[in-house]
């Protein structure tokens with residue numbers, strides 16, 4: 001990681017969607033609500049939380065694939081979006097720098113296009129080459145970079161395994177020489193046996209190319225090794241963020257504790273640091289989230305204050321942030 005220089009920052013980011021099937025009364029899915037964090041250059045920030053908590057929405061909103069409802073997005077010191085100040089820059093130059101690898105390698109590749117054209121498309125969009133030979137060479141070198149070869153260029157997605165397709169998705173993201181990649185659960189749809197290979201490839205690419213990642217996963221076991229720091233989301237809110245080892249061995253928030261206790265433990269340090277805390281009940285709807293702390297309907301420590309006041313996201317110890325009124329009581 002380069003000397004603590006921030007590459008991407010989001011401040012008070014909100015993303016509300018119109019709720020489907022709510023005619024008449026306007027209702028919103030509060031998919032992301034007042035989330036702030038930053039990612040250092042060359043860092044991997046892991047983002048975890050149960051399905052539906054807003055991880056994908058954070059990733060896509062950061063890239064402005066969705067226009068934020070509120071908040072600020074800063075990239076390499078430049079404000080890309082600021083609702084209050086009325087700033088909304090043209091994203092075209094930034095589309096090259098900020099890429100995404102999608103969760104589902106089956107749905108994200110056009111079945112009618114060859115692998116070569118899928119990888120070549122962003123090269124064409126951004127006019128990165130001057131002739132056909134250069135284009136061809138660039139595609140082949142990208143395929144090789146992700147462990148595929150020149151013979152794969154003329155084939156179609158259906159001829160590939162899930163792991164190979166995800167490699168194609170990664171080659172496509174790399175085609176424009178990005179600096180920052182949102183990796184949206186890139187291994188969740190893959191066989192457990194090949195997940196580690198693909199995660200290792202992300203790590204190798206990062207050190208070769210100096211990339212910065214937001215690495216999204218629904219469980220901690222996938223991100224704990226690849227991430228420098230990890231953020232935990234619950235129902236549209238960031239509830240905790242810390243250095244990875246600190247988060248795993250010294251978590252503060254009751255929700256994080258329950259997630260950690262669900263990891264199958266191979267190492268005794270983690271086992272000792274965390275007793276099992278079962279998570280009761282279902283996740284409430286983001287259309288009508290609980291007042292105050294959104295975790296209160298499932299939290300064993302909840303009291304009246306938790307129903308009234310939204311807990312602030314505070315730096316508890318250096319670099320370790322958490323949002324909870326009763327950290328002193330949480331064991």
Ligand SMILES: Nc1ncnc2c1ncn2[C@@H]1O[C@H](COP(=O)(O)OP(=O)(O)O)[C@@H](O)[C@H]1O
Pocket residue numbers: 017018019020029030031049050051052053054055056057058286
């Ligand atoms: N385009 C959309 N329109 C309406 N609701 C959406 C849209 N995208 C996501 N949501 C809702 O926002 C919430 C967060 O979704 P998402 O960001 O996909 O969560 P995650 O990636 O953590 O599983 C969910 O309740 C989801 O149904």
Ligand code: SF4
Pocket residue numbers: 254255293294295296297299300301302303306311323324325326327
């Ligand atoms: S603020 Fe209250 S409900 Fe929320 S996590 Fe802390 S103790 Fe639990």
Ligand SMILES: [Mg+2]
Pocket residue numbers: 055056057103185
């Ligand atoms: Mg998602």
